[in-house]
Structure formats: structure tokens, C-alpha cells
Amino acid sequence: xxxxxxxxxxxxxxxxxxxxxxxxxxxxxxxxxxxxxxxxxxxxxxxxxxxxxxxxxxxxxxxxxxxxxxxxxxxxxxxxxxxxxxxxxxxxxxxxxxxxxxxxxxxxxxxxxxxxxxxxxxxxxxxxxxxxxxxxxxxxxxxxxxxxxxxxxxxxxxxxxxxxxxxxxxxxxxxxxxxxxxxxxxxxxxxxxxxxxxxxxxxxxxxxxxxxxxxxxxxxxxxxxxxxxxxxxxxxxxxxxxxxxxxxxxxxxxxxxxxxxxxxxxxxxxxxxxxxxxxxxxxxxxxxxxxxxxxxxxxxxxxxxxxxxxxxxxxxxxxxx
Numbered sequence: 001x002x003x004x005x006x007x008x009x010x011x012x013x014x015x016x017x018x019x020x021x022x023x024x025x026x027x028x029x030x031x032x033x034x035x036x037x038x039x040x041x042x043x044x045x046x047x048x049x050x051x052x053x054x055x056x057x058x059x060x061x062x063x064x065x066x067x068x069x070x071x072x073x074x075x076x077x078x079x080x081x082x083x084x085x086x087x088x089x090x091x092x093x094x095x096x097x098x099x100x101x102x103x104x105x106x107x108x109x110x111x112x113x114x115x116x117x118x119x120x121x122x123x124x125x126x127x128x129x130x131x132x133x134x135x136x137x138x139x140x141x142x143x144x145x146x147x148x149x150x151x152x153x154x155x156x157x158x159x160x161x162x163x164x165x166x167x168x169x170x171x172x173x174x175x176x177x178x179x180x181x182x183x184x185x186x187x188x189x190x191x192x193x194x195x196x197x198x199x200x201x202x203x204x205x206x207x208x209x210x211x212x213x214x215x216x217x218x219x220x221x222x223x224x225x226x227x228x229x230x231x232x233x234x235x236x237x238x239x240x241x242x243x244x245x246x247x248x249x250x251x252x253x254x255x256x257x258x259x260x261x262x263x264x265x266x267x268x269x270x271x272x273x274x275x276x277x278x279x280x281x282x283x284x285x286x287x288x289x290x291x292x293x294x295x296x297x298x299x300x301x302x303x304x305x306x307x308x309x310x311x312x313x314x315x316x317x318x319x320x321x
Contacts, residue, residue, distance in 0.1 A: 004189075007017060008252065010321045013030055015305075018074045018286060019138065019145060023126075023183060025083055025180055025207055026056070026057035026058060026059050026083075026273065027050070027056055027057065027058045027059070027060075027082070027083050027084075027125070028059055028060075028061050028083060028084050028085070029043050029046065029050075029055070029058060029059070029060050029061070029085050029086070029252075030061055030063055030071045030074055030075055030085065030086045030087070031060055031061070031062050031063070031064075031071060031087055032055050032063060032064060032065075032067070032068030032069070032070065032071030032072065032086075032088065032089075033064050033068070033155035033156075033183075033184045033185075034062055034064045034183060034184045034186055034187070035062055035156065035186070036184075036186040036206075037184045037185045037186055037203070037204035037205075037206055037275040038120050038185065038204075038205030038206050038286055038288065039087060039089050039120075039203075039218065039250055040060065040062060040162070041122075041203075041205065041278055041286055042087065042117060042118055042250055042283055042286070042288065043087045044060050045279055045282040046087065046117060046252070046270075046274075046279070047059065047060050047256070047271075049188075049274075049276060049278065049279050050059075050269055050270070050273055051193065051275030053267070053269035053272055053273055053302075053311050054269055057088045058139035058278065060092070064183055064184060066100075067087060067091060067095070067097075067099075067100075067157040067158070067159065067160060067233045068076050068089065068090060068092030068096065069092070069096055069100065069104055069105070070080065070173075071086060071087065071092075071155045072086065072090070072092055072093075072096075072103070072104070072105045072110075072111075072303070073104040073105055074086075075105075075110070075111065075253065075254075075255055076104070076105045076110040076111075076255065078255050079255070080142070080198060080255040080256065080257035080259075080294060081262075081312060082185060082254065082258055082259070082262035084254075084255065085114070085252055085253065085254055085266075086111070086252070086253045086254075087117065087250055087253075088250065088251060088253060089120070089227050089249065090249050090250075090251070090252050090301070090305040091157070091160055091161060091248060092304065093107045093302055093305075093306075094302055094305040094306040094308075094309045095159070095160060095305070095309045097306075098309055098313050098320065099159035099313065099318060099320055099321070100321070101321060105286075107143050107302075109131070109256060110255065110256050111164045111253040111254070111255065111256060111260060111319055112253065112255070112256050112263065112295070113251055113252070113253055113295040113299065114251075114252040114254055114263060114266045114267055114270055114298075114312065115252055115270045115271065115274070115292060115293055115294055115295060115297070115298065116248075116249060116250075116251050116291055116292055116293030116298055117247070117250045117251055117252055117270070117274055117275075117286065117290070117291070117292070117295075118249065118255075118274075118283050118288045118289060118290050118291055118299065119249040119250075119289045119291050120204060120205055120221045120243075120247070120248050120249065120250065120287070120288045120289075121203075121204050121221050121222050121223045121227060121247050121248070121287075122161070122162055122165070122201055122202065122203055122221070122247075122248065123202065123203075123204045123207050123218045123219075123220065123221045123222075123230075123233070124137055124153075124169070124199065124200075124201050124218070124219050124220040124221075124236075125156060125199065125200050125201075125202065125207050125211065125218050126140055126198065126216060126219055127192050127193065127195060127197070127198055127215075127216055128214060128215055128216060128217065129195060130143075130199065131211065131217035131219075132197045134150070135217065135218045136218070136219050137169070137173070137234075137239060138173060138218040138239065140198070140199060140219070141169070141170075141175035141177070142175075142176065143174050144176060144177065145174075145175060145176065148181050151170075151175060151177040152178055152180045152197050152198065153166045153169075153177050153178065153179055153180065153187070153198075153199045153200060153201060154180050154181075154182055154188040154191060154192055154197045154199070154200035154201070154202075155179045155180065155181055155182065155201050155202075156181075156182055156183075156184050156185050156188055156199070156201075156202055156203070156231060157181060157182070157183070157184075158179075158181040158227050159318065159321070160248070161244065161309065161312060162178040162179075162201035162202070163181060164215075164312050164313065164315075164316045164318065165201055165222070165236075165243075165244045165312075166179040166201065167179075167315075167316045168236075168241055168242070168243045168244055168312070168315065168316070169199075169236070169241050172236075172239070172240050172241035172242065173239070173241065173246050174258070180197055184205070184276050185203055185206035185207075187228050188200050188202060189202065189207070189210065189216075192216060193210065193216070194253065197244055199321070201282075203287075203288075204218075204229075204230070204286075204288065205286030205288050206219065206286075207285075207287075208229075208285075208286065208287040210275055211223045215305045218230060218233050218234065218304050219235075220234060220235065220236055220239060220241075221233050221234075221235055222235065222236055222245060222246070222247060223235055223245060223247045224237070224245050227287070228257065228289075229284075229287055232310070235250055243311065243312055243315050244312070245308070246304070246308035246309075247300055248305075249305070250301075251290065251298045251301075251302075252266070253295075254266065255283075260292055263295075267294070267295070270292065271292050274290050274291070275292050276291035289299070
């Protein structure tokens with residue numbers, strides 16, 4: 001469903017490349033989630049690296065709401081001068097068009113990809129109180145069958161892969177679970193730690209620290225294989241739950257119409273940053289994998305992600321609202 005402009009391999013004179021972003025205003029990276037979430041933290045590490053590579057100030061601006069729609073709409077309305085970018089997770093571009101009647105943007109028409117940045121699996125977590133007597137996902141689902149109203153599972157956005165995964169888990173394990181929607185991992189985690197909800201699905205980046213501190217327990221991960229950082233945590237597929245194998249990723253975008261010279265400069269700088277040891281180690285502490293890819297790679301990943309999202313939406317019978 002996605003696009004690819006002509007190759008970003010553009011023959012640009014050296015003086016053009018170095019001056020393409022020579023502006024008085026800072027470069028802004030839009031993020032569609034509140035501060036403290038996984039995408040936000042990646043954006044801040046990315047901003048630090050790009051600032052060094054581009055020799056220009058780079059700031060992160062949070063525009064949370066509607067699963068990334070507000071940030072996407074902000075990018076669409078921005079000038080194509082190279083000063084406004086969007087670090088988006090794949091949910092916004094592959095799921096929102098399937099679940100919102102009026103997303104307010106058309107990714108193929110309104111955006112141009114710069115490159116892949118990282119991948120970030122989701123994990124199913126239990127608060128520490130529940131984990132004492134229900135230490136696994138199967139144990140938790142079995143407990144909810146015996147306890148009225150106990151199957152509330154927090155998710156970071158409505159009509160999202162985690163929200164739909166709650167239905168897939170309930171179907172796979174025969175439980176009665178309900179998704180409770182939040183605006184990002186941070187608010188959801190606060191209620192999980194406070195005992196307002198017994199369980200949640202969130203990014204591994206947002207859940208690792210409290211899990212390491214023993215405040216929550218990670219009991220399942222999406223994807224096709226276990227994470228090296230969580231070797232004892234099974235995948236959903238291992239537990240007999242299918243349809244939640246696609247791992248979310250983040251990529252950097254510019255508004256359509258941005259000049260090839262600016263895009264080429266960003267692409268080269270992004271590759272250096274994402275492949276750097278500083279960035280790789282920083283996102284690794286978030287439980288994420290730094291993963292540079294070209295604009296063409298973004299196209300291919302989004303096509304795959306969109307197909308997976310469409311299957312998930314059909315499986316749960318969701319209709320756009």
C-alpha cells in the first residue's frame with residue numbers, strides 16, 4: 001500500500017549537501033506519543049545523534065493522541081523545508097488507515113520515508129501482586145475465569161494491535177478479557193503499578209525497567225522468536241495464540257515535496273546514527289533493536305505490516321469508526 005519515490009541516491013555537490021539544512025530554526029522531530037514512552041525515548045536518542053551529524057539543533061516535539069494521527073496530521077501540514085520530521089511507529093501508518101474512517105492523512109501522498117530506525121516488540125505483563133499467584137499468561141487467563149471482572153488488560157491505544165491482541169489471546173486461551181485503552185505506555189504503566197489494572201500489553205522498551213525492579217512480570221512477547229534479552233519469556237505462538245507475530249518498528253519521515261538533496265543528507269546522517277555504537281547501546285537498554293534500513297526497506301516493511309494489520313482487523317471483526 002505504500003510508496004517509494006525515485007531513488008534517494010542523488011548526485012549532489014558537496015556544498016549543497018552541507019548547506020541543505022543550514023537554517024536558523026531547529027529541526028523538529030514529531031512523536032505521536034507522550035514523553036517517556038519507547039518511541040519518545042528513541043526519538044531523543046536519535047535527535048542527539050542527528051544534531052551531531054548535521055551540526056544543527058534538533059528537538060523532539062510530542063504530539064500525542066489518536067494513535068499517532070495528530071502527529072501525522074501535523075507533519076502533513078508542515079512545510080517541506082526539511083525542518084519538520086516524524087518518527088512514527090508502524091501502527092500509525094499500517095493500522096490507523098484500517099481503523100479510522102478519517103485518518104486525516106494519506107501516507108503515500110503526504111509523506112516520504114527517510115529510513116528505518118528500530119524495531120520494538122510488545123510484551124504482556126502482570127502487576128507484581130497478580131504474578132505471585134498467576135506467574136504465567138495461561139495462569140492469568142485461568143484466574144480470570146474464576147474471578148468476575150478480573151480480565152481487564154491495559155493497552156496503549158484504542159484500535160491498535162495490542163488492543164486487538166487481547167481478543168486473540170482470549171480466543172486462543174479461552175478466557176474472558178477486555179482491553180482498557182490508554183494514551184501511551186506511561187499512563188498505562190502507572191495504573192498497572194498502582195493495581196488499577198492487573199495486566200497490560202506494552203512495548204518492551206517501556207516495560208523492561210519496572211520488570212527488572214520486580215514491580216511487574218513479563219509473561220509473553222510477540223514476534224516469531226524469543227528475545228535474546230528475555231530468553232525465558234515465550235512468544236504468543238508458543239502458547240497457542242496466533243495472529244500477533246508482526247513486530248512493530250519505527251521509521252523517520254519527511255513531508256512530501258522535501259527536496260532530494262535534503263532527503264539524501266538525512267538518509268546518510270540517519271544511517272550513521274542508527275549504526276553507531278552509542279545509539280545501538282542506548283536503544284538496547286530499552287529492549288529494542290537498532291535497525292537501519294533505506295527508504296525502500298521502509299516501503300517493504302510497511303507493506304508487510306499493513307497486510308498483518310489487515311488480517312488482525314478481520315480476525316477480530318473490527319469496523320472503522
